[in-house]
Amino acid sequence: MTIKYNLKTDLMYIHFSSGVPNIQMKTAHEDVSKFVAKANKNQIVGYEIENASKNMDFILEKLGLSRKQKLAVGMCFIRENKKKSQKEFSTIINVSESTYKSIEKAEHNIGFDVLDIIYDQFKKEEVLHKIF
Amino acid sequence: MEIRDDENKRIETVDAVGGLKVEIWTSDFQHALEGHPEVTLDRIRQALESPGQVIESQKSNRVCLFYSIGVKDREFGLIYFCVVVGVVRAGKGKLETAYETSYIKNGKVLFKKGGPK
Numbered sequence: 001m002t003i004k005y006n007l008k009t010d011l012m013y014i015h016f017s018s019g020v021p022n023i024q025m026k027t028a029h030e031d032v033s034k035f036v037a038k039a040n041k042n043q044i045v046g047y048e049i050e051n052a053s054k055n056m057d058f059i060l061e062k063l064g065l066s067r068k069q070k071l072a073v074g075m076c077f078i079r080e081n082k083k084k085s086q087k088e089f090s091t092i093i094n095v096s097e098s099t100y101k102s103i104e105k106a107e108h109n110i111g112f113d114v115l116d117i118i119y120d121q122f123k124k125e126e127v128l129h130k131i132f
Numbered sequence: 133m134e135i136r137d138d139e140n141k142r143i144e145t146v147d148a149v150g151g152l153k154v155e156i157w158t159s160d161f162q163h164a165l166e167g168h169p170e171v172t173l174d175r176i177r178q179a180l181e182s183p184g185q186v187i188e189s190q191k192s193n194r195v196c197l198f199y200s201i202g203v204k205d206r207e208f209g210l211i212y213f214c215v216v217v218g219v220v221r222a223g224k225g226k227l228e229t230a231y232e233t234s235y236i237k238n239g240k241v242l243f244k245k246g247g248p249k
């Protein structure tokens with residue numbers, strides 16, 4: 001999974017897989033479009049979300065994300081809002097840079113100790129409270 | 133290929149239609165490529181330099197969408213190649229991403245090939 005969020009444009013991109021030729025299509029939500037596989041319209045490869053900050057509830061509740069994927073979205077969103085790099089955030093939560101990157105890719109099975117640090121460091125971040 | 137934060141480099145600057153200089157950075161190009169294997173630098177250049185339409189996004193702040201001329205597809209109807217550009221300041225933009233799309237978004241038409249604004 002890859003996530004890209006730009007604070008200035010408030011655009012968020014979520015991709016569940018790479019290397020799959022895809023095409024953007026509308027959804028019922030006017031701020032959200034989906035990327036579907038060219039070979040199979042029913043396979044959703046990713047999403048583009050406009051006004052992402054206002055649509056965070058929708059992202060976390062309606063896109064069918066797993067807990068790990070929601071955490072990846074939340075961490076990327078918080079980090080970009082704080083204008084920090086992944087390296088800087090890895091230091092803040094006391095993990096290696098590669099581990100942090102894998103958290104934002106939803107590839108890392110996060111331990112309770114790291115979760116505690118995340119909660120402690122970002123306890124005022126509403127988005128985290130929506131995830132757990 | 134993973135690009136570290138300190139390895140992010142400008143690949144090139146494209147003179148887009150309308151006088152906007154659009155910078156393409158490795159991290160943004162890599163992201164576009166990972167999500168959309170149909171993306172190439174040539175297609176990005178072509179859409180920026182010779183688009184079918186340019187739309188100012190209604191939804192996102194300071195975003196311009198450069199659409200290629202539509203190509204007919206049996207499954208999806210018309211397909212456009214879209215380059216998403218964030219306007220950094222007057223006359224300067226930055227590639228956000230690029231992808232193929234089945235529709236053109238609503239917004240102010242900044243440019244339309246062969247037609248008035």
